[in-house]
Amino acid sequence: MTITLSIPDTDAENLPLEEQAYRRLRQALVEGVFAPGEKLSIRRIAEALGTSPMPARTALRRLATEQALDALPSGTVLVPRLTRAAFQEVSAIRAELEPLAIRLAASRVEAGTLDALAAVVAEQDAARAAGRPELCLQKDREFLFGLYRRAGAPMLLGMIEALWLRRGPLFWGARWIVMGSPPEAAHRHGAILAALRRGAGEEAALELKTEIERMTAFLSGALQFQGDAAIPRPTRARG
Amino acid sequence: MTITLSIPDTDAENLPLEEQAYRRLRQALVEGVFAPGEKLSIRRIAEALGTSPMPARTALRRLATEQALDALPSGTVLVPRLTRAAFQEVSAIRAELEPLAIRLAASRVEAGTLDALAAVVAEQDAARAAGRPELCLQKDREFLFGLYRRAGAPMLLGMIEALWLRRGPLFWGARWIVMGSPPEAAHRHGAILAALRRGAGEEAALELKTEIERMTAFLSGALQFQGDAAIPRPTRARG
DNA sequence: GGCCAGGCTTTGTGATCACATTTTTACGGC
DNA sequence: GCCGTAAAAATGTGATCACAAAGCCTGGCC
Incomplete structure (x- = not known):
């Protein structure tokens, strides 16, 4: 079950990978690319982004901090289902x-x-x-x-x-x-x-x-x- | 020049180190423990917290994301000087x-x-x-x-x-x-x-x-x- | 004395690894 | 056929390491 991460590219090439990952995920989020309830695992996002898990991990945590993503007690993050x-x-x-x-x-x-x-x-x-x-x-x-x-x-x-x-x-x-x-x-x-x-x-x-x-x-x-x-x-x- | 990080302890013992670091820094911030303009380096905070640099890094990034800390282009974060x-x-x-x-x-x-x-x-x-x-x-x-x-x-x-x-x-x-x-x-x-x-x-x-x-x-x-x-x-x- | 160049230190970034926990899968019993 | 349990896969966390860039201090030159 591979996800198709049609995350739009950000222009900035020399930015830290973490920042690029963050922006791409952010953009994908406002555009409604992800399904609510979809689980976003570190390794999967990393693979989709073509990086090591590290930048993906940081980016996902940042998103969870601003409540753009929900965090399970286990640490897994998922796209929020808005009540x-x-x-x-x-x-x-x-x-x-x-x-x-x-x-x-x-x-x-x-x-x-x-x-x-x-x-x-x-x-x-x-x-x-x-x-x-x-x-x-x-x-x-x-x-x-x-x-x-x-x-x-x-x-x-x-x-x-x-x-x-x-x-x-x-x-x-x-x-x-x-x-x-x-x-x-x-x-x-x-x-x-x-x-x-x-x-x-x-x-x-x-x-x-x-x-x-x-x-x-x-x-x-x-x-x-x-x-x-x-x-x-x-x-x-x-x- | 060692800083005295009188960061208040959080009750939760079994939370991830990163979360503990995040909360302690957050608490210290609202209480005005840090001087505006003070640079918060990953390794220094990690040492003050008694952990590896990893949890400190994540916590500082999260704080910077919610603009509770300023981030220099180099990646260094510092306590904001409010204009x-x-x-x-x-x-x-x-x-x-x-x-x-x-x-x-x-x-x-x-x-x-x-x-x-x-x-x-x-x-x-x-x-x-x-x-x-x-x-x-x-x-x-x-x-x-x-x-x-x-x-x-x-x-x-x-x-x-x-x-x-x-x-x-x-x-x-x-x-x-x-x-x-x-x-x-x-x-x-x-x-x-x-x-x-x-x-x-x-x-x-x-x-x-x-x-x-x-x-x-x-x-x-x-x-x-x-x-x-x-x-x-x-x-x-x-x- | 001021300014700049050099090297040294410190810093953030990212990769890799080990480990504990969670989650899924499959199998066996009811 | 359904459910609970155990094995297996996957996941998040945190530590350590390597590296490049930034910052800093010192020493020499003008």
């Missing part, structure tokens, strides 16, 4: 931190950046219209994090990333689900940009908070949480 | 997350817990009156985290802990500083408890937010930030 409560907790935190990031970014963002972000929104709409959910999700990340980066708050950025990391596995095999989201839940990015152009950071923040809350409500209903611990409907079994 | 901007960033995040924890706790906390917490507040007041700043800080933590734990939100709790971890080194050699805090900045714990007894979670949250903001304003003035990167006034040099 409904955990999903709502992540959402509640996002609804506080991400608007904060917007407020901080509001006073620093320049018109040029806003133009670039408007282009990303257009690309997302196009992806949605073209029925390409994974591209749609990617553009969504690109837009929001493009904004968050402008907040000039590295710790806040790291914490938001950690939240997305935790939420990532939810989209495993269920990336399609964003396509069904109601128009009033998405499509608020334009409103955020408009508010920022007016210099109304508070309004932009509120706009985002509303978006997060609506998306949370939608996903809470759309995702299948099995019993107390679980997951979206997989489209197919893993090979 | 004024970083301090205010931590405070801004706290002002969002900790009130959220209070709101969540409000609907779950029982009268018995509130009574126990009232006792802690009394102990803190006594410590303040007795001129024991470190005990005062300890009771402060005990009160707030006792409340946060009742929120039933493990991720949120972990993130708040991470924030305190980052703020810890600020109090190195400056624990006395809490003694000078103005009455209107502290002493709000009683008001928080009162609001919770009334079932007014929102009020309690607002009360805490105000406390954090006032304390931040006070500390921003009271702490000496050297240039762009730095610290409180140390009371004495390290031996």
Whole structure:
């Protein structure tokens, strides 16, 4: 039973192997590459990465530390199965931190950046219209994090990333689900940009908070949480 | 130059060495045992802990991952020197997350817990009156985290802990500083408890937010930030 | 006296090994 | 056929070693 680790390459070639492993796993996690509940063993990841077990071990421990992975008492780490409560907790935190990031970014963002972000929104709409959910999700990340980066708050950025990391596995095999989201839940990015152009950071923040809350409500209903611990409907079994 | 690592012992005896190392370092960090800017080398920490470098290495990497420690490009980790901007960033995040924890706790906390917490507040007041700043800080933590734990939100709790971890080194050699805090900045714990007894979670949250903001304003003035990167006034040099 | 070059020390990284524990697998009994 | 037990495979942990890079100190040169 070999797993297909289609972990995207990171550009940095001269970084420590451990750091590369960490980033690749991280990226794979937000993209929902791993199935929730999947066990990630040190030696297996190491083999998939083509290194000795050491870098894999460190990377997995780091991920477990930021709760992007669950750790069994035995030390084995696995992709978390988000419970409904955990999903709502992540959402509640996002609804506080991400608007904060917007407020901080509001006073620093320049018109040029806003133009670039408007282009990303257009690309997302196009992806949605073209029925390409994974591209749609990617553009969504690109837009929001493009904004968050402008907040000039590295710790806040790291914490938001950690939240997305935790939420990532939810989209495993269920990336399609964003396509069904109601128009009033998405499509608020334009409103955020408009508010920022007016210099109304508070309004932009509120706009985002509303978006997060609506998306949370939608996903809470759309995702299948099995019993107390679980997951979206997989489209197919893993090979 | 040997450092005196008065790292407090953790009860758990049968935990992995790495976990023990992690917890001890973490505890030392929130308590402000380490001087900001102090370099923490793997081998030195390992020696102080009485283990091989391996557990120390993992623990330090984990701490660096949650930004409780800074990592130089060379890989060396050191206790962060909080800039004024970083301090205010931590405070801004706290002002969002900790009130959220209070709101969540409000609907779950029982009268018995509130009574126990009232006792802690009394102990803190006594410590303040007795001129024991470190005990005062300890009771402060005990009160707030006792409340946060009742929120039933493990991720949120972990993130708040991470924030305190980052703020810890600020109090190195400056624990006395809490003694000078103005009455209107502290002493709000009683008001928080009162609001919770009334079932007014929102009020309690607002009360805490105000406390954090006032304390931040006070500390921003009271702490000496050297240039762009730095610290409180140390009371004495390290031996 | 200040500055730079040299070598020495210390540091982090990564591999390999040994060991105890957990988890899986297979077999035998009920 | 099902379940419990024992053997076997796999797993995490921690120690030790080798190596390269970074840091540091010293000595010599301008």
